[in-house]
Amino acid sequence: MNPTPPEYRPLQDKLPTFPKVMAIVCLAFAVIRGLLGLFGIVGVAMIAREGADVGNLTNNFVVGIAEVVTALFVAVFGIVANILLLGKKQAAIPLGWLMVVFSILSIGVGVATVSLQLLEMTGGEPDFARPEVIGMMVGAGVMLMIRVLILTAYIVALILFARWMRARQVWAAGMN
Numbered sequence: 001m002n003p004t005p006p007e008y009r010p011l012q013d014k015l016p017t018f019p020k021v022m023a024i025v026c027l028a029f030a031v032i033r034g035l036l037g038l039f040g041i042v043g044v045a046m047i048a049r050e051g052a053d054v055g056n057l058t059n060n061f062v063v064g065i066a067e068v069v070t071a072l073f074v075a076v077f078g079i080v081a082n083i084l085l086l087g088k089k090q091a092a093i094p095l096g097w098l099m100v101v102f103s104i105l106s107i108g109v110g111v112a113t114v115s116l117q118l119l120e121m122t123g124g125e126p127d128f129a130r131p132e133v134i135g136m137m138v139g140a141g142v143m144l145m146i147r148v149l150i151l152t153a154y155i156v157a158l159i160l161f162a163r164w165m166r167a168r169q170v171w172a173a174g175m176n
Contacts, residue, residue, distance in 0.1 A: 013088075015085075015086070016160055022154050022156075024082070024086070026099075027082035027083065030074060030079045031079060033075045034079065041068055043064060043068075044064040044068055047064055048061055063109060063112055063116060067110075070109055071106060073098075073102040074099055077098040078099040080095050081096040081099050090165055093161065093165070096158045096161075100151065103154075107147055107151075110140075110143070110144070111140075114140040118136060
C-alpha cells in the first residue's frame with residue numbers, strides 16, 4: 001500500500017532545478033578546467049626547460065605546478081561529482097565537496113600567481129598608479145569575485161542536493 005497519492009510521487013524523484021542547473025554548468029566548467037589543466041602541463045614543461053637552461057626553477061614553475069594539479073583535481077572531481085549528481089547518486093556529495101576544496105585551493109593559487117606577476121611587472125616595488133597595475137588588479141578582482149560567486153552557488157546547490165537526498169531516503173523508508 002502506497003500512502004502517497006500518485007500525483008506527489010514524481011516530486012520525490014525529480015531532481016530540484018537549482019542543483020540540476022548548477023551541476024550542468026559546473027560540469028561544463030570542469031571539462032574546460034580539465035582541458036586547460038592539460039594545456040598547463042605543456043606550459044609547466046616549457047618553464048621547466050627554461051629553468052633548466054639557467055640552472056634554476058622560478059616561482060612561476062612552482063605556481064604552474066600548483067595550478068595544473070588543482071585544475072586537474074577540480075576537473076576530475078567536478079566531472080564525476082556532477083555526473084553522479086545528475087544521476088541522483090549519493091556519492092556526488094563527498095566528491096562535490098572535494099571539488100569545492102580543490103577549487104578553493106585553485107583560487108589561492110590564482111591569488112599567488114597575480115601577486116608574483118605584480119612583483120615581476122613592477123620590479124618588486126608595486127606602483128599602484130601605473131595603468132597596467134590598475135588593470136591587472138581590476139581584472140584579478142573581477143575574476144576572483146566571479147569564481148567565488150560560482151563556487152558559493154555550487155555549495156548552495158550541493159547542500160540543497162544533500163537535503164533532497166535525505167528527504168528522498170526518508171520518503172522511501174516510509175514506503176516500506
